[in-house]
């Protein structure tokens with residue numbers, strides 16, 4: 088009785104084994120002026136060569152799965168994003184006939200899957216299918232991996248109200264200003280300790296420690312116990328002893344009967360306790376106080392609390408601050424708007440005024456500690472900044488860790504900094520950075536406090552969620568009570584006792600934001616980009632006598648990213664002969680001559696030829712000019 092119900096009818100975008108339409112009509116949404124979509128053999132070869140990318144080849148797709156409505160005795164949890172990556176966070180809880188969504192994040196682009204795309208979003212098809220039951224979106228805090236999807240996603244499931252805290256609401260509204268065409272969200276501001284009733288469901292909020300103020304966790308009440316979501320978090324502690332306010336917060340939560348707990352796994356691959364942010368702030372305060380000469384601090388704008396403390400410390404020691412980087416300037420403005428930062432107007436000075444102040448009295452706060460090419464720190468280090476140049480008396484603090492994947496650019500940045508002969512302080516040499524996410528020591532402690540019947544490690548790549556699971560299991564939690572979910576998993580708890588993870592998943596292929604377009608339709612564009620990135624392109628330009636079908640002259644060939652033409656004269660000569668033969672053979676006895684048909688045929692033949700000769704499958708684009 089708990090088996091997953093039959094799949095719903097296939098939506099229009101799935102095309103299971105539909106016979107191929109005549110190729111000449113297969114234009115794949117590409118503007119006609121670009122010529123016919125390179126199809127046929129070229130595309131077939133690419134399918135063989137390439138592992139399935141976004142969505143995989145269309146022919147292999149099966150109908151999307153949508154489960155039946157949960158029965159009255161079922162609490163359903165559907166993670167839509169964030170359990171196979173860091174970012175794109177979104178979890179839906181389906182209970183009492185209501186769907187309540189927690190977080191709506193995005194994930195910065197992954198070059199592998201989507202070259203050139205801006206970012207990806209959770210797939211909200213499940214919510215769209217049930218949009219009349221989506222009652223609210225609760226946002227745990229203001230980081231982009233929790234709020235980034237809001238402008239793109241809310242309208243897809245009926246623009247339900249957003250419940251969140253004050254700072255987060257300002258960040259959401261601020262971001263919304265960049266999307267004037269999107270309706271303004273309805274925001275309900277809540278505070279920890281408060282409980283609200285959303286449709287049939289009572290919801291409580293509790294404060295958590297993270298790198299941005301106003302972070303919170305959520306506890307949804309169900310007849311079988313609470314569903315608790317941690318949000319991003321770490322513990323405030325002293326040598327592994329949680330502080331008084333943490334003991335109080337989690338102790339409160341421990342009084343409830345908790346059914347299901349979802350918690351942050353981002354740092355679950357690290358043991359023990361993370362460095363408390365307090366210690367980082369003390370270290371930075373000491374540096375700001377004692378360093379003579381200019382101080383340049385590179386950090387993440389997302390380290391909101393730290394940014395505020397640096398500014399307060401600088402003011403305390405009578406130093407002026409120059410801010411460099413749009414995200415830092417934005418966040419300072421938001422902090423002031425939220426009433427979290429109160430500083431004298433004269434404390435922050437523009438970069439062009441820097442020479443009016445003694446170096447000892449200057450702190451430059453900038454983005455770019457990950458070595459981003461165009462960020463302030465790199466521009467200063469490579470002497471491309473208009474107003475700021477490094478000198479030997481400067482001290483640079485890199486108040487961040489290296490995000491995996493950024494090693495090369497951070498190394499470049501460090502080399503450039505050392506060339507400037509500045510003094511460098513980084514997180515390996517001093518406590519100038521701490522993460523916003525708890526290590527396993529913290530996670531295990533929290534897990535024990537919440538003491539939920541079931542636990543699902545959330546927020547993180549599989550290695551992180553798996554490490555989280557292992558850590559809590561080693562601390563005494565039964566393996567059966569731990570659920571390892573994927574994006575799109577449907578987890579039902581029946582009568583508060585029995586777990587049923589559906590065999591099938593709801594659609595979870597991320598939506599891609601690419602310029603102004605969103606959605607799966609981008610698959611076509613992405614495949615083209617992947618193909619171009621991998622094997623380049625091969626353009627054939629030929630003028631064809633529209634009466635006789637003969638070529639006016641030898642065809643021109645342009646190629647990019649495929650082979651070096653000058654060293655491939657033989658191949659090119661053979662290609663030209665084959666092009667001429669193919670066009671003239673195809674047009675023989677054709678009256679009138681159908682250039683589209685000729686183009687498609689030529690694409691197939693040339694793609695096959697090039698693959699046979701080079702083992703590469705460039706995108707073949709014929710341009711035939713009828714004269």
Ligand SMILES: [Zn+2]
Pocket residue numbers: 228230297319523
């Ligand atoms: Zn966060």
